[in-house]
Amino acid sequence: WARTLNTLGHEARIMAVKYVIPYRTKGKNDLNDAVAICEAVQRPSTRFVPVKSPEQQAILSVHRMREHWVRERTALMNRMRALLSEFGLIIPVGRSSLMKHVPLMLEDAENELPHLARTGIADAYHHLGELNQRIADTEQVFESFAKVSANVQRVMKVRGIGPQTATAILASIGNGSQFDKSRDFSAWLGLVPKQYSTGGKPRLGRITKHGDKYLRTLLVHGARTVIA
Known part of the structure; x- marks a missing residue:
């Protein structure tokens, strides 16, 4: 639907539900959902999902x-x-x-x-x-x-990544322009430690395991082949 709306001249944006829920202060219905979406889309911290080809x-x-x-x-x-x-x-x-x-x-x-x-x-x-x-x-x-695919071949130059993982990465994130740095990709995929810091004392826990479980599993298996 996002591609269809873009062809009609609109700028379609896709965002995760978790960014909308905090702005829905009343019961769930179409009107309240629309109000919450309008609030969430204006926030600078809201991240959008690129439209897949x-x-x-x-x-x-x-x-x-x-x-x-x-x-x-x-x-x-x-x-x-x-x-x-x-x-x-x-x-x-x-x-x-x-x-x-x-x-x-x-x-x-x-x-x-x-x-x-x-x-x-x-x-x-x-x-x-x-x-x-x-x-x-x-x-x-x-x-x-x-x-x-030249892009798949480029990703496969990384140790531990084969055709299956490389195609999964590119199909999931496209050109990766939504990430400012590589660590943002790791955080999006749930491969960074969970933080619970306060009073200037950093506390790091296990990895967050956010994002695509299938893609994260492929990368973990690839890392194991490198360190084995």
């Missing part, structure tokens, strides 16, 4: 689908392990171990796995293979996009 939204949609499939795959593997363990069939930890041992267990006619359970596990294993392929396809999309 169709390309950015498309990349983010691929990331969201991959995230969904990864979670579904993890849940499916845990379910398969639990069902097999009920029949005394234990699989070592790890996705590769599960992919290796399940076919062997299904082919073993001497174990105590009933026919109905064997059929259900076989269907689940087939679905797991489909999820693996879908996730691999999304990763191929990221790699292909990285080859033709």
Whole structure:
């Protein structure tokens, strides 16, 4: 909608709800919301969210689908392990171990796995293979996009950042012009310590964990690969 309004000659601004709520002093309705928005938009401390391009939204949609499939795959593997363990069939930890041992267990006619359970596990294993392929396809999309995007290649020069993280960063923040310095990006993403300072005595706690959890997770994993 913001892009549509901009094409009509308006200057559309997007801001987080948390900047509006403090200025709504009465009950929530359309009129009071509009008054609160008018108050919030005039404050110099209010920050606005840049309007995403169709390309950015498309990349983010691929990331969201991959995230969904990864979670579904993890849940499916845990379910398969639990069902097999009920029949005394234990699989070592790890996705590769599960992919290796399940076919062997299904082919073993001497174990105590009933026919109905064997059929259900076989269907689940087939679905797991489909999820693996879908996730691999999304990763191929990221790699292909990285080859033709100079901005993605520039971000990938940072140690620990690959095509997946680089595309997620650019799709989330665009050119980053909304940040005055790199620390502002860290604060926006929740990677800086939470402050509770008073009387000139700084007190720093754990990281705030504000912002996009998915993007923050990717950066944390990238940092681990660097320091490992």
